[in-house]
Amino acid sequence: MTKIAICAPATPITREHADALREMVAAEFPQTQVTFHDQCFVREGHFAGSDLTRLTALLECANDPAFDAVWFAKGGYGSNRIAEAAMARMNAAARAKTYVGFSDCGYLLAALYRAGIGQCAHGSMPVSARSANGRKAVRRVLQWLNGDNTGLEPSLDGATPAVAFNLITLAMLSNTPMMPDLSGHVVMVEEVSEHLYAIDRLFFHLSGSLPRIAGLRLGSVTDIPENYVEFGQSEEDIARFWCERAGVPYLGRAEIGHTSANRVVPFGLASPPAAS
């Protein structure tokens, strides 16, 4: 039995999202148990509760030895505000867990990875369980948590450590106390709903912060808003330009992003979590 605790470090989900995931798990993964912390449904302005409410729920999930994994319910924005405090209060049970999420929840994955707490993975989140397409991505996470690696990002070679981040999340993480040392890593980045000029600007900002990575892979860049003028370069042109300027190998595309094709990227060396 794989026991997964679900909390919402950024923005809330609804009871309908939770029901959709529970139904999917019951139908397809009977050996898995998902437990939604009530904090997932709290609403306080933009966030799923105050910083303290979100921090407390995260710690209750992480520090409870009854769970094998913590799955972040949804991104949006807000996990950055509690990540440092969470790391300082995690116990031995937290260090034995697997943590899965992406997008805004990358702040937590980064902080956990830096602190050497548990096994982090970039992967889709419970919020996506309400649509058939979303369930394709959610299914890969549940498979991986049950020892089935078919949903891993295909470029992972098991020899070079890897991480995956939303581009703006990684840019905002850089040079903060949450930023892990990514020397020698393949860094995969994806983005959604940002103008191409903003993507260029984010690569500019990051290019000085990642000089010693093994290489960069570009995931999906989706829902780019229309601007008053064509930028004149594609997202891949932009990634190549900044990699060349920074002396970082550009390794091609990655199958990650805000789409149903989003794959699982375990941080560090790709491996299934310990079976429970």
Add this chain to the structure above:
Amino acid sequence: MTKIAICAPATPITREHADALREMVAAEFPQTQVTFHDQCFVREGHFAGSDLTRLTALLECANDPAFDAVWFAKGGYGSNRIAEAAMARMNAAARAKTYVGFSDCGYLLAALYRAGIGQCAHGSMPVSARSANGRKAVRRVLQWLNGDNTGLEPSLDGATPAVAFNLITLAMLSNTPMMPDLSGHVVMVEEVSEHLYAIDRLFFHLSGSLPRIAGLRLGSVTDIPENYVEFGQSEEDIARFWCERAGVPYLGRAEIGHTSANRVVPFGLASPPAAS
């Protein structure tokens, strides 16, 4: 006679913008001469010409001893891509000049200030000369360039060094080779067309980079896009929160921003430029 060279390190303006500024200068500032570099009107995708085209025009303006000041025509995005190379190629004439702009052109102001080249100032740009409201802000720059300080930001006390930046520009500058040491400075920030959650995220990113500033002032935050949910905090709540968290004094509002109320903020200690 104050001689001003105008180039476009980011995005282009039109001949109509140039005509509007020329008419205003002829009518109100007969002792001032404005010279538009032809590069101001070049269009190449998003930018006012390629990086090399924009860099060359900037250097032709800055390095020419015939001019007293360089005024950036418009922001938008792009001056970050040429700022480092420009600094490396500036001559003695460039070091004797005044440089004015804001928004995206803050990358250049920062790089110049860090390199100790000339006198930088945050101020409105020629692109605003086509509307009566825009001319109010443009007028303050022309007054200041002619030794009249009535358009200076009113909190400037002549004793504490100050700078002013667009918030995302400052966040993207942080920890790059262009970032000046702002220890002891009053830092004013303004923003336009960004969600409140994005503003919170930018303050998060900056809060670790500005620990030793004298204090922060918040300029206008305008054209905030509507989000699917109210953020729950105002822009001033956000600024206060991150200042408190970082141990930085919050000093109140500043009269800067993407509005006709935008005032002039000379970088460093407020003073009029040397009379010509």
